[in-house]
Amino acid sequence: MSSPQDNSPSHHSLAFRVMRLCRPSFHAEDAVLRLLDPLDLLAAEDLLDDPALPAESVHRLSDPATPDAAAAGDFTFRDRFQIRNPVDAMSLSGLLVLPQSFGNIYLGETFSSYISVNNSSKFEARDVIIKAEIQTERQRILLLDTTKSPVESIRSGGRYDFIVEHDVKELGPHTLVCSALYNDGDSERKYLPQFFKFVVNNPLSVRTKVTSFNYCITLENTYLEACIENHTKSNLYMDQVEFDPAPQWIATRLEGDNYSSDTNSKTRGIFTPPVLIRAGGGIYNYLYLIKSTLEESGQGKADGSSILGKFQITWRTNLGEPGRLQTQQIYGTPITQKDIDMHLLDVPPVIILERPFQVHLSLTNQTERTLGPFEVSISPGITSSEEKMVMINGIQKLMLPPVEASNSSIIDLNMIATKLGVQKISGITLFDVREKKSYEPLPDVEIFVDIIS
Template identity: 60%
Template sequence: MSGGGGGAQQAAHSLAFRVMRLCRPTLHVDTAPLKFDPCDILFGEDLFDDPIAASHLPRLLSSQSNTSISDPSDLSYRSRFLLHHPTDSLGFPGLLVLPQAFGAIYLGETFCSYISINNSSNFEVRDVIIKAEIQTERQRIVLLDTSKTPVESIRAGGRYDFIVEHDVKELGAHTLVCTALYSDGDSERKYLPQFFKFIVSNPLSVRTKVRNVKETTFLEACIENHTKSNLYMDQVEFEPAQHWSVTALKTADHSLEHSLLMGETFKEPVLIRSGGGIYNYLYELKFSSPHSTQVKVEGSNVLGKLQITWRTNLGEPGRLQTQHIVGNPITRKEIELDAEEIPPFIILDKPFLVSLNLINLTERVLGPFEVWLSESDLLDEKAVMVNGLQTMTLGEVAAFSSMKFELNLIATKHGIQKISGITVFDTVEKKTYNSLLELEIYVDSQ
């Protein structure tokens, strides 16, 4: 491919750059009309309705095949539309086509180009300094610079070839700038710039959804293919941020089938079809250690990022890394209340003990505490009440420690009932913790 230069001044130059993009070839598609077998015309489908005619079919086919055999080199009009082999109907003659232009260039690919600088004059040029670089809106990247080791000479009608590579990491307009500084036949020093412009597009889009279920975070990633070629996902892995652990969730039949057929060393790539094909990935994230929830996250809740690698139909590789994926804000807990033991049998109007555990999730000492059942819940339901003193006093709880205690309760209604409204009050910080725990119990009438 030739590029833009210096207008009329370029015609006076002895040298010129020619650029060809190096990428995997494409399959050549035969544009000839649909080919046919002469037997399809000579023998109709109703031939099988007549048993006598059908019995002569093998002889007719053998005679027709003998007469239809032609020289493969015969390029006559008649031979062009005949099926010489069953695969001819596919329209793929088995030829590969090299790229005729830059084509579509996508983010994450490796741009590889074969550059030839030709001497079209009748005399030799000497001391050629060649420079090739990629210019984007943000930066300029040097791909080749022979300033320290110039090309000694390029003879008349000769050329100098080289290959450059660049990992495409930016979207938008790119310019491949090729320059040559040389001495012509009159020993005059000349400067030749040429520019080759192309656009880098996004091959795919990644949409994410984050859902929190108690202490577990679920991340759904939807990948959509925007290219004109099928993409085969070799790897779509989520790299969690600090304090997070991740598990990729798959359907049970899918993971079992592939583990048996492919083993653990080989993963079959996932096909995402061209022109808007999509595929969804689901990840389960949890805090990597019990104390990770206590780590104060400054700013946003960063979950991690996706590493995506793929190949096209003929194996052209690509790789992308998403930006940090941010989850829902972390609601930092200071205390937690767990049920340690509940009696298996609870009788109506008879006291019972519930063993609870108060956990301090902070780095400081909390308490003393007061514990009671909120009055609103008692007035609404009155199914489970405190038996005895309405307020229980607890001592201090050290950092990252816990304290066990028992509530003396009594049930006033039989059946399935709820123990709710347990309130914990910090008498030092004057802070109330509501709705820490809800329990369901079954109350027997006898």
Template identity: 60%
Template sequence: MSATQTQGPHSLAFRVMRLCKPSFHVDPPLRIDPFDLLAGEDFSDDPTSASLFRRHVSSADAVDSDLSYRNRFLLDHPTDPIGLSGLLLLPRSFGAIYLGETFCSYISVNNSSNSEVRDVTIKAEIQTERQRILLVDTSKSPVESIRTGGRYDFIVEHDVKELGAHTLVCAASYNDADGERKHLPQFFKFVVANPLSVRTKVRVVKETTFLEACIENHTKANLFMDQVDFEPAKQWSAVRLQNEDHHSTLDPPTSDLGGLIPNPPVIIRSGGGIHNYLYKLNPSAHVYGQSKFQGSDILGKFQITWRTNLGEPGRLQTQQILGAPVSRKEINIRVVEIPSVMHLNRPFTASLNITNQTDRHLGPLEVSLSQDESQMEKAVVINGLQNVMLPRIEAFGSIDFQMNLIASKLGVQKIAGITAFDTREKRIYELVPEMEIFVESD
């Protein structure tokens, strides 16, 4: 890592090396099977001819020593085409540092002078635009001495949580051979990039909110997504929607790792690969009775963890995802129980629950079917008394009640127009959207 140092001669100097895992060494980049060069795709359809030809090629390779160099490119194992030699390649440069990773560095303080230095105090810290994070401080237990040609080594780690320019500041205070106290600061700069981007879309269908998240990989390595969890705000409950596992009906995998990895991680390819996640959000039922709900545009946030090719972990937490402000009705009604099948011209009972979603009491209420159309045109009407009287409902309270209905038409019919009239406030509430029932003959 390149460093910036203050002017003036010093006995000590810092050397910084980033610690990161090696990469796979690929050599050669392409391996071939001579059989594919000399025969077409249809040749292997005849097992006898194919086996004789391969035997001839194998015997020729064994006799002709000139083919020894070419043998480096032959396919002896199914893994040969990817060119992995079994060796690892150490990093040759500082490399890219991404948000959510752990920055790990090996720092060495070298004494390149001809004399010993004593009482060495070392500090290392990370500086960003917003904060300073102390990594190492030996003020309370300074290094007694560093001899000529000697060094003092240590390792620092820092979880990268900010984008942009970072500076690793290494400072040493020491006594030189003349007893003079000197101070050496060195600055090592690097830039933290964003490994991935999360683009979201919010769609509202009736009282259900759908959240789609598109995650794009900006790194030069594949990302193995261990976890992509959406943490909803307290007024929401979230369920991830995904396709059923199409491998469930197939034969179990024959790989040795098949039983060790029950749920393989999602792989997002390097250089712009994407993967989409879909979540279904519903208002939490427990919010009604705890506190007044004003309506909020905060949906929640994502917790994302991943690993690279050699298992280096990364973790990100997004900012709060915003959606359209939620508006709740003052009164809500839901169907508790209704018969599965209704018979023509036979009364049936629908069990309902009405909830006061305000911080004040409502009612008494008068529940009925709206009279915006004639009774003759309605397929489902109230049987008996046309109005159901309910007592006052306290703030955030609820009441169960029943309505006696009767259907006058066969087939799929709708129960529509259930309303509640507040006799105290002289106000009408539209309670229930249309419900479909099936009516059959006796």
């Protein structure tokens, strides 16, 4: 039962009493105390060692739940603390404890409350209009309003009971406001407001980490790691932890047993055991592989949005109370849309020292207008003394024709390596002759330079 924050004036006939409706908890006892023998309290410590004491007398005094030991004539302490019933190991008596207060209320749960309007006066309250609403820092949610159908009367000593429910979607302080407008014994119209305050806490936290890397020259993989931590005082059984990707992404959960399944698959298992996250800081990690739908269909990279998606999480507590949360949008690495995308398609598998070789570049116009003509060259090093070990073979500036909107062009670039071992193709730069604009150099690519065997 909860008490109002502001006590109602004594001259009011009515008063509200509020009790939160939630499932009971298990009643646990000390298993050691349940295994104590009554003889420990009623007899001397050497009673069982007296050979002159008849076994029948001891049996009448001993625990009737242990007839086997008495029948065998063994009344020593040898098996006193042996667990005879599996329930004893759990310290559970089979009883349940009803909640005595509002308790902890968490985001994502359903707040259910039993509200009673009591008439403690000697007079009848008539034409009672009752309202109940939840007030937060952002909004007011009406739970009950009997304006259109007032309670005809609440007799002296009587009461009017009702139940309200609210899906908790905000953190922080909440106020349950109960009010009654009624006629008292003197036919005076009175208004009674009462306030019941509680705080909504966060049941769990979701920490994410986004990692991207190229698994080939042109394509990229993105991995999303999610760590879910339990902040409640009870175990959480996760019924569902699904990542809902944005339209331009496909998400696949990666399992530890090498089993993976698409989160947007239409076929799922009939039953999936819930994941247990233990109370007071237990954690569980999830890993998702995220790919662009455009890359999968060969249409190039996605648009400039860096939104990956959001998590849908549902769980149950020890006695089955449900909870549900939806995270905010999760962002990946910001994607910058370039006017021109230049990347390396392939290099020869074998490169011989001071022998010309050819690399293939792709040039894609990602705008709605024609760009070019272009010059392709290798930019000089940071210092004048820095020597390029891989350079263009022949004319140092390659002229390219304009590229139409949304079209691509393949470039064959002749190069030569001047030093053995692992070297880098670096500094390949594109310059727009008409707009007098240079684009970012191509990322470095390592090659191995060998000699003729």
